[in-house]
Amino acid sequence: MISSLIVYEETDLVAKKVSKILGCIVGNAKVCGLNEVTYDRSYRNLLVIFSNEQVDVVKRLFSVMDKLKTYHECNKTIVIECGGHPQYELYFASEMDDYYFILNKDKTYEIAAKIRETCSIEEKQMPEEELKQEIYHFLKEHNTGALATGINYQVRCTPIEYLFFNNCFYLISEGGMKFSGLLRNDQVSFSVFESYSSMNELMGMQVSGKASVIERDGKEFLEVFEKRGYLAETVEHLPIDMHIIKIVPNRYEFLCSDLKKKGYASKQIMVVNENHSR
CATH class of the missing domain: 2.30.110.10 (Electron Transport, Fmn-binding Protein; Chain A)
Incomplete structure (x- = not known):
């Protein structure tokens, strides 16, 4: 079955909370902090989550995205930004396939359901x-x-x-x-x-x-x-x-x-x- 890697930066507590919710709903996923990522297996989807209050965290995640995608052979990269208003969609444009902005907890559940639909589509569908x-x-x-x-x-x-x-x-x-x-x-x-x-x-x-x-x-x-x-x-x-x-x-x-x-x-x-x- 299709698997997903969900990554956040350890000091970003908002992103950590959102990541855990997404991990449950998206399913068949590994949720981990950036320093906990291992490179011993591949994942179909890469989800990168951050709150836009910490600029240094955003820059750090951006700097390692290409490595994460390459080592894990990810076919789809999704960026999820959390915070008062969206700021970094264009910043990540070259590294992602989909972008979502989460304003509050209720929105988290709604977007998690949408991402599950996107991530669970199998390539080998029957006629x-x-x-x-x-x-x-x-x-x-x-x-x-x-x-x-x-x-x-x-x-x-x-x-x-x-x-x-x-x-x-x-x-x-x-x-x-x-x-x-x-x-x-x-x-x-x-x-x-x-x-x-x-x-x-x-x-x-x-x-x-x-x-x-x-x-x-x-x-x-x-x-x-x-x-x-x-x-x-x-x-x-x-x-x-x-x-x-x-x-x-x-x-x-x-x-x-x-x-x-x-x-x-x-x-x-x-x-x-x-x-x-x-």
């Missing part, structure tokens, strides 16, 4: 149709996942069976606290995965999407139960009301070690829009 077939095959080979719902401080992660057809997930439930979240926040996450055996045999999927509760008097409601093996008459005479959650996916993140055998990166991403394109 869209082939990837779609791999994803759908995996989902149809399984029937249980974990549904994450939430609103404010109320968060639930529920193990639950699912049906997957018409490019949507359908989850049958008697009710529960997960509905307290999804009825007020329709953005959900759903995961399906194999048991862990080793780092060379990883297989799992994270899905982001929009959830809704299907109306009981519609054809879709009965169709789901029929695919589950229940007749309409049986459903109508159940002693309690059952509910069906429908998830329309907008993003699939598929991690599968076996994809390397086909010449592709082990992590693949498929974003779904109205035209079902990536």
